[in-house]
Amino acid sequence: MSSAREVAAATAEALERTTAAGLNATLHWSRELLDREAQHADQVRRDGGTGSTLYGYAVAVKDNIVTTEQPTTCASRILEGYVSPYNATVVDRLRAAGAMIACKTNLDEFAMGSSTEHSAFGRVKHPLDPARVPGGSSGGSAALVAAGAVRAALGSETGGSVRQPASFCGIVGVKPSYGRVSRYGLVAFGSSLDAVAIFGATVDDAARVLNAISGHDPLDSTSVAAPPMGRPDSWDDLSGIRVGLPREYFPADLDPGVRAGVERGVAALRDLGAEIVEVSLPHTKYAVPAYYIVAPAEASSNLARYDGVRYGVRRDGDGDVRALYQATRGRGFGAEVRRRILVGTYALSAGYYDAYYLKAQQARALIAEDFRRVFDAGIDLLFTPTTPTPAFRAGEKTDDPVQMYLADIFVCPANLAGLPAVSIPVGRSEGLPIGAQIITPYFRDSRMLSVATLLERALEPTEEVR
Amino acid sequence: MSIGEQEVLHAARLAELAVEEAELPRLVAQLGSIVAYVEQLGELPADETAAPHLAGAPAAPLRDDTVRRGLPPASLESLTAEFRDGFFLVPVRGTMAGG
Structure with missing residues (x-):
């Protein structure tokens, strides 16, 4: 096993390479901080005995998860330079398990987006094709894992913001059950949906991180009073397992490469002994419209706190305190955040609340x-495509918000229901990664990862599927 | 239901967001397309219940809903050198302009 110092040095070199390649995946990091993280990891290992389950891991952290050692901007001008006085619970738990915080990663502003083009600090590029997007909103974390700079990274999901970029980038993305992982220190967007989620180079990498960060936290009232998720059991096959293929997730216009990739996954599940059954989830078509009311409505309330008085930058308005609020928020938030705040406010306003x-x-x-x-x-368990298409080109959907929102059509239902879900790579189409998704009942996260591990072993993720 | 300039400006006022006049037509068009898209929720039968769904909520830990004794005013007074009319008195460190 490499020492923490060796991993820290290798991580620093890898981050420099991604910067030189123009990925724009990181917002804050330094060699000095990585050295300090390595010293801390060594201390944990000396003191912790079996507690250092993530020793040797450098974990990138999405910049909407607060840290005391580095700024937390949510990729927004309104929080430029903001440093939190406390760490998120997940950050403390990572470090207590011997992991090093590698860097803070770029995202769509306040995690609102599906392409990481809506960052105030520039878009993130896809590691395999710089003309394409890595997905979003956790695109910086996904790009770093896909580029091999880190083995694992934290992102967040409100409507699929880890599984969708994991699919686009050809890596593993795990959304735990709602309440499985503490949200304390995750900057609030849509509180009834928000979850800290994990990218891994492999299912095992993601499972190790989930094992370390899960478990009850009294600082989050939605945290379920349950012990941390255990490491997934190792299974030999899928005998006796019934896999549902929901017909609403296989529309006639599904991208042919995505269809071929998922069919490859279905064949592997069958070969492993699973019984495949077609099922129906008839209200799936309402998931995106419901999500784009519920999430903006909650965001319009959660983001009311950014008023130029308590956090970040302040723009002086021409007049009274309301002018100060309006100027700060009008100029501090980017276009997508303002759009969602307006939609959420409109949907909650008198006369429209019942209708929306x-x-x-x-x-x-x-x-x-x-x-x-x-x-x-x-x-x-349910087995579906993660996304309707592979990674799309930058700029392709930025002028049409509804088309952008539809990139989340297969991922946001699990967020609305609070269920665990994982995306794993199942092959490539014309060089671009394809992801397939497993959804299981509430709190069956460990069982879900046992199945994902078997499927991962059965499939070569870089093989062309058609 | 269509959304026009007045609806956008009303929502912007409620949300304390300044909207530049030049960006208004684009915002109206984009919000209009979003609202038109979510209109399909109106297809759902009106008699269905709309109880909020929150996964795991029954298992979320809640404090016992019991009345507990708070701090009596007398103990607040004992925490400070000067206490008057329900307020702690502290040394003046500066003054606001005009005050």
Whole structure:
């Protein structure tokens, strides 16, 4: 095993290479901080005995997860230079397990986006094709894992912001059950949906990190009173496992490369002994419209705190304190954040609340009920494409927000229902990675990762699928 | 339901967001397309319940809902050298302009 100092030095060199290549995946890091992280990791190893389960891991952290040693900007001008007085629980738990915090990574501003083109500090480039996007909103974390700079990274999901970029970049992305991992110190976007999520070069890398950061946290009232997720059991095959293929996730216009990749995954599941069954989740078509009401509505409330008084930058308005608020928020937030705040405020405003917000809540309950019904009928897990297409070109969807939102069509239902889900690479189409998604019942995260590990062993992720 | 300039400006006022006049037409068009897209939620039957869904909520730890004794005013007074009319008195460190 390499020492923490060796890993820190190698990580610094790798981060410099990604910077030189123009990925724009990092927002803050330094060799000095990495050295200090290595010293801390060595101390944990000396003191911790079996506690240092992540010794030798340098973990990149999305810049909407607060850290005391580096700024936390959420890739927004409104938080430029902000340094938190406390660490997120997940950051403390990573370091307690012997991991080093490698850097803070670029994202769509306040995690609002599906391409990491909406960062105030420039877009992140796809490691395999700089003309394309890495997905989002956790695109910086995904790009660093895909480029081999780190073995694991933290991102966050509100509507699929880890699984979607994991699929685009050809790596593993795990969204734990809602409440499995503490949200304390994750900058709030849509609180009923937000979850810290994990990228790994392999399922094992992601599982190790989830093992270290999960478990009850009294500082987060939505944290479930349960012990940390254990390491997934090693399975020999999938005998007795019933896999559901929801027909709504295989529309006629699904990208042919994505279809071929997922079919390759289905064949591997069958070869491993699983029974494949077609199922229906009839309210799936309402997931994106429901998500784009619920999440902006919660965001319009959560982001009210950025008013130029308590956090970050202040723009003087021409007049009273309201002018100061309006000028700060009008100029401090980028276009996508302002759009979502306006949509959320509109949906909650008098006269529109029943038509939009209540309807979205109704759709959310029906989507959760669809999942419950299928799992109660004896389906152990669902297998679907992660995204409708491989990584798209930068600029292709920035002028049409609805087209951008549809990139999340297969990932946001699990967020609405609070279920665990993982995306794993199943091959490539014309050189671009294809991801497939496994969704399991609530709190079956470990079982989900056991299946993902078997599938990972059965598939060569860089093989062309058609 | 269509969304126009007045609706966008009203939402911007509620959200304390300055909107430049030049960006208004683009915002109206983009918000209009988003609102038109989410209109499909109106297809859901009106008699369905809309109870908020939050995974795991029943298991979330809650403090016992019991009345507990708070700090009595007398103990607050004992924490400070000077206490008057419910306020702690502290040394003046500076003054606001005009005050």
